[in-house]
Amino acid sequence: MIATIVDWTTIGKVALYSLVFGVGVATIVALGISSAAGLQEAMRRRSAAASVAWGLVAAACIAAACGAIVLGVAVMSSSKG
Amino acid sequence: MHSDLLLLIVVVAALAFDFTNGFHDTANVVASSISTRALSPSTAVAIAALLNFVGAFISLKVAATVATGIVNSAEITQTIVFAGLIGAIVWNLVTWFFGLPSSSSHALIGGVVGATLAAVGTSGIQAGALIGKVIVPAIVAPVLALVVAGISIVLTYWLVGRRRPGPVTKGFKLGQIASGSMLALAHGTNDAQKTMGVISLALVAHGSIKPGQVPTWVVVSSATAIALGTYAGGWRIIRTVGMRIIKMDAAQGFSAQAAGAVVILASSHFGYPLSTTHVISGGVVGAGAAKRLSAVRWGVAGNIAFAWALTLPAAGVVGAAAYAVANVFGSGALGPLLITVIIVGALAALIVSRRERAAETAQA
Numbered sequence: 001m002i003a004t005i006v007d008w009t010t011i012g013k014v015a016l017y018s019l020v021f022g023v024g025v026a027t028i029v030a031l032g033i034s035s036a037a038g039l040q041e042a043m044r045r046r047s048a049a050a051s052v053a054w055g056l057v058a059a060a061c062i063a064a065a066c067g068a069i070v071l072g073v074a075v076m077s078s079s080k081g
Numbered sequence: 082m083h084s085d086l087l088l089l090i091v092v093v094a095a096l097a098f099d100f101t102n103g104f105h106d107t108a109n110v111v112a113s114s115i116s117t118r119a120l121s122p123s124t125a126v127a128i129a130a131l132l133n134f135v136g137a138f139i140s141l142k143v144a145a146t147v148a149t150g151i152v153n154s155a156e157i158t159q160t161i162v163f164a165g166l167i168g169a170i171v172w173n174l175v176t177w178f179f180g181l182p183s184s185s186s187h188a189l190i191g192g193v194v195g196a197t198l199a200a201v202g203t204s205g206i207q208a209g210a211l212i213g214k215v216i217v218p219a220i221v222a223p224v225l226a227l228v229v230a231g232i233s234i235v236l237t238y239w240l241v242g243r244r245r246p247g248p249v250t251k252g253f254k255l256g257q258i259a260s261g262s263m264l265a266l267a268h269g270t271n272d273a274q275k276t277m278g279v280i281s282l283a284l285v286a287h288g289s290i291k292p293g294q295v296p297t298w299v300v301v302s303s304a305t306a307i308a309l310g311t312y313a314g315g316w317r318i319i320r321t322v323g324m325r326i327i328k329m330d331a332a333q334g335f336s337a338q339a340a341g342a343v344v345i346l347a348s349s350h351f352g353y354p355l356s357t358t359h360v361i362s363g364g365v366v367g368a369g370a371a372k373r374l375s376a377v378r379w380g381v382a383g384n385i386a387f388a389w390a391l392t393l394p395a396a397g398v399v400g401a402a403a404y405a406v407a408n409v410f411g412s413g414a415l416g417p418l419l420i421t422v423i424i425v426g427a428l429a430a431l432i433v434s435r436r437e438r439a440a441e442t443a444q445a
Contacts, residue, residue, distance in 0.1 A: 005209040005212050005213045006212065006213040006217045007213060010351050011217065011218065011221055013347075013351065014218075014221075014222075014225070014344075014347045014348050014351055014353070015221070015225055017343075017347040017350075018225050018226075018229055018340075018343050018344045018347045019225075019228070019229055019232075021343045021347070022229035022230075022233060022339060022340045022343035022344065023229060023232050023233050023236065025339055025343065026229075026233030026234075026236065026237055026335070026336050026339050026340070027233070027236050027237070027240070029253075029256045029335065029339070030233075030236060030237040030240040030241055030332070031240055032252070033240075033241060033244075033248075033249055033252030033253060033256065034240045034241045034244055034249070036248065036252055037241070037244040037245060037248040037249055037252070038244070040248055041244075041245075065256075065259070069259060069263060072263055072266075072267075072342070072343075072346050073139070073266070075346055075347075075350050076136070076139045076266065076267070076270050076346060076349065076350070077139050078350070
């Protein structure tokens with residue numbers, strides 16, 4: 001009976017989106033923070049190549065995290081019932 | 082005339098519930114940021130209040146679910162809506178008094194369902210929708226947040242494990258400002274809509290609007306009430322969520338908040354009226370348990386789960402009792418007016434007794 005009452009397809013979508021975006025965003029932010037810390041260490045060692053590499057990864061992660069925030073707001077505002 | 086006065090009482094009760102919702106659920110949004118010192122308490126609460134206000138304007142899908150999807154709006158009277166609100170307000174105040182982060186959303190739905198059952202019986206309830214749109218998502222969502230936060234924190238520790246702790250903690254504290262802000266926005270989107278749905282139900286019963294409509298003044302007043310409630314803050318519950326379930330570091334706080342925000346956003350998008358309390362509590366437990374099972378104070382988590390299971394039936398019983406009392410005085414405004422006076426009096430007595438107790442403790 002529960003199987004017919006509950007829209008498992010939609011709940012499955014909620015679970016899938018939550019897993020993909022939740023874990024994805026946390027991973028990107030963690031990678032960004034790790035890269036920013038790597039950038040600090042590379043700059044202290046005066047290693048230009050490593051600084052550029054870590055800086056690029058950190059910048060890409062910050063951009064992706066900002067994109068995720070914009071996407072989140074867009075998803076919320078597209079839910080006009 | 083009587084109908085207009087009753088509508089006014091119902092709208093005031095709905096906005097009072099919305100205030101308690103913001104007051105009660107502030108903990109969900111700010112507790113992690115405060116406990117990891119990512120934000121000062123006053124700043125965290127102010128940001129949460131502002132974003133709750135903004136979030137209330139973003140979507141109306143959950144409001145539509147509450148207004149039309151759980152009870153048969155054709156059978157709903159204003160007295161039923163009022164009694165449902167009383168059930169929710171009383172349960173919110175009881176759980177606030179004991180510092181338990183229970184769900185305002187389920188209290189509201191439980192109150193309305195209980196009052197409807199008392200008034201018109203099972204024909205007033207859309208049982209399928211209640212199970213499919215409220216009860217099952219209520220069970221799935223916290224588990225989902227727990228899993229998302231758990232996986233996130235494992236990956237996070239793996240990624241930042243070899244870095245110096247100082248810059249990493251600073252980074253996650255910044256991340257917490259963003260994830261906490263998203264959580265506040267999602268909370269406003271999901272929770273303020275429940276009050277909009279209930280006021281809409283009362284307006285449909287009054288004959289002012291058609292089912293499915295949500296007037297602009299309802300959106301503005303609901304957004305304002307939840308924001309004011311959030312700004313007032315529920316410090317007892319902040320302590321439980323932020324410090325008593327686990328001792329949180331900034332990475333765990335970020336993972337719990339990000340998991341909570343994403344689950345609430347995804348659920349709101351599909352119109353599920355979720356409990357932000359349960360989702361963020363699930364996220365906090367997941368972020369703690371993934372690090373070390375013994376890091377979670379399971380007794381506190383158990384108390385939260387107990388309050389969670391009790392919310393729908395308890396609010397339902399209070400809602401049904403409130404309807405029975407109001408109905409003694411007929412279908413007019415007298416019953417709801419008397420109940421309002423009793424509730425306000427009881428609340429004043431509760432606040433005075435708490436202040437006296439706090440003063441005695443300070444003297445001792």
